[in-house]
Amino acid sequence: MGLDLGVSSFATTSDGFRIHPAPEILSAMKRAEDRLRWEQRKLSRKYRKGPKSRNYRKKKIRVARAHERVANMRLDFLHKASTSIGETQAVVVVEGLKIRNMTKSARGTKESPGRKVRQKSGLNRSILSRGWGTFLALLGYKLERRGGRLVRVDPKNTSRTCFFCGHIAAENRPDQTAFRCVSCGHEDHADANAAKNILRAGQARSACSPGEPGEFVA
Numbered sequence: 205m206g207l208d209l210g211v212s213s214f215a216t217t218s219d220g221f222r223i224h225p226a227p228e229i230l231s232a233m234k235r236a237e238d239r240l241r242w243e244q245r246k247l248s249r250k251y252r253k254g255p256k257s258r259n260y261r262k263k264k265i266r267v268a269r270a271h272e273r274v275a276n277m278r279l280d281f282l283h284k285a286s287t288s289i290g291e292t293q294a295v296v297v298v299e300g301l302k303i304r305n306m307t308k309s310a311r312g313t314k315e316s317p318g319r320k321v322r323q324k325s326g327l328n329r330s331i332l333s334r335g336w337g338t339f340l341a342l343l344g345y346k347l348e349r350r351g352g353r354l355v356r357v358d359p360k361n362t363s364r365t366c367f368f369c370g371h372i373a374a375e376n377r378p379d380q381t382a383f384r385c386v387s388c389g390h391e392d393h394a395d396a397n398a399a400k401n402i403l404r405a406g407q408a409r410s411a412c413s414p415g416e417p418g419e420f421v422a
């Protein structure tokens with residue numbers, strides 16, 4: 205199976221399934237994060253140099269607890285998502301280097317800030333940003349203990365290539381979610397098209413080096 209780690213969905217499979225927290229889980233996560241930010245703001249207002257007051261230390265513990273709640277919710281989701289894939293698949297192909305690229309593209313640079321920065325970084329900041337690395341570690345472990353494996357491929361052009369005809373163009377992606385090939389007219393969800401390209405890249409790797417783990421070192 206190919207797996208595209210995304211921003212609008214946590215992940216999309218090459219079969220077109222979207223892996224994302226259920227709406228009620230997502231809103232609970234958001235509430236926990238709002239609570240964390242609120243506690244953090246309260247704490248920073250109380251900050252003074254020198255010995256910390258009893259009140260400050262109490263607030264600091266509240267921040268730590270709020271942090272833990274957010275982390276636990278995220279980890280719970282990552283465990284469920286990685287189990288559902290890790291226990292049903294033999295080989296899963298993902299993109300190497302993708303995590304760093306996406307964080308970078310969301311932030312953009314000083315000279316050219318990323319498109320839809322607020323929206324993207326909002327999602328990145330929530331469950332997604334710190335979730336991908338852990339997710340892949342969990343998934344790799346769950347696959348391997350059953351004799352499967354996680355294969356990483358070069359992320360170059362996976363989101364801009366038409367799965368049907370192979371045409372590569374930025375114009376194939378009119379927006380964040382749609383894929384429409386300007387050459388052959390093939391249409392798909394952008395993330396599903398990417399996941400299919402990722403799967404094909406993984407299969408090409410396996411064909412070139414039978415018996416090799418096929419690791420793309422990120």
Ligand SMILES: [Zn+2]
Pocket residue numbers: 366367368369370371385386387388389390
């Ligand atoms: Zn095409």
